Amino acid sequence: xxxxxxxxxxxxxxxxxxxxxxxxxxxxxxxxxxxxxxxxxxxxxxxxxxxxxxxxxxxxxxxxxxxxxxxxxxxxxxxxxxxxxxxxxxxxxxxxxxxxxxxxxxxxxxxxxx
Amino acid sequence: xxxxxxxxxxxxxxxxxxxxxxxxxxxxxxxxxxxxxxxxxxxxxxxxxxxxxxxxxxxxxxxxxxxxxxxxxxxxxxxxxxxxxxxxxxxxxxxxxxxxxxxxxxxxxxxxxxxxxxx
Numbered sequence: 001x002x003x004x005x006x007x008x009x010x011x012x013x014x015x016x017x018x019x020x021x022x023x024x025x026x027x028x029x030x031x032x033x034x035x036x037x038x039x040x041x042x043x044x045x046x047x048x049x050x051x052x053x054x055x056x057x058x059x060x061x062x063x064x065x066x067x068x069x070x071x072x073x074x075x076x077x078x079x080x081x082x083x084x085x086x087x088x089x090x091x092x093x094x095x096x097x098x099x100x101x102x103x104x105x106x107x108x109x110x111x112x113x114x
Numbered sequence: 115x116x117x118x119x120x121x122x123x124x125x126x127x128x129x130x131x132x133x134x135x136x137x138x139x140x141x142x143x144x145x146x147x148x149x150x151x152x153x154x155x156x157x158x159x160x161x162x163x164x165x166x167x168x169x170x171x172x173x174x175x176x177x178x179x180x181x182x183x184x185x186x187x188x189x190x191x192x193x194x195x196x197x198x199x200x201x202x203x204x205x206x207x208x209x210x211x212x213x214x215x216x217x218x219x220x221x222x223x224x225x226x227x228x229x230x231x232x233x
Binding site for chain 2: 004035037042043044045046047050091100101102103104105106107
């Protein structure tokens, strides 16, 4: 069965520091896509970054990077130079390419402190 | 429209009532998903449409839940005889590509959701 595990229910980080949000996944499918989404208090899910299982390099999008360790089935999100506006829920997600649905973890609530 | 639109934004229902939640995906998007998000939890998959075809409804929790997308654009999620455990945010998302192919960077665009409260 496919599964996403996010072990950090909540995190507090000082503004301007870097933060790593943990994500591990479980799938028997050899090909899959990994995603991170941000959900602010407004409720909308905002796409942040994508990593394909076949990608050789870690994905980067501005201040976001994905630390992809395929052998460990790990896809941690790194946010550099955190900002107050980064305070939100963050969800790791995965879609095996054979499947049609994206499955989500339970999320990590990130608080950025001024 | 520019984004995925869901209505109503909030819905309060008495237990036993039927409700209908609407989703307007981004124009031209092939895939449409419905997710249920309980408070403090991640979204849980309900059902998936590729154009007008409902290809996966494995996540629908009971036969009280029904979804349709008759013309391959707007979708409606209907819940009959609502129960208190149905209280959640219902999220709709659309994607340009259909699944079943390897997309190098498929992206789901989500609406703001409908918050359903069953009293």
